Amino acid sequence: MATNLALDDALIEEARRVSGHRTKRAVVNEALEEYVQRRRQLQILDLFNTVDYDPDFEYKIQRNRK
DSSP states (O other), X not given: OOOOOOOOHHHHHHHHHHHTOXXXXXXXXXHHXXXXXXXXXXXXXXXXXXXXXXXXXXXXXXXXXX
């Protein structure tokens, strides 16, 4: 899928040097992957304190159960 984007050439070049990639395409693809990963991590953080904790739960019993 061909897409035309107006990107900051200096920023792309700096990202290319820092990442060690040879092409702009590789830089943009990695940046998008990192962006998606970061957003998913933030969604996971929203789950904290939403699961009830049972202080009486014996997790060691579950380990030995077959």
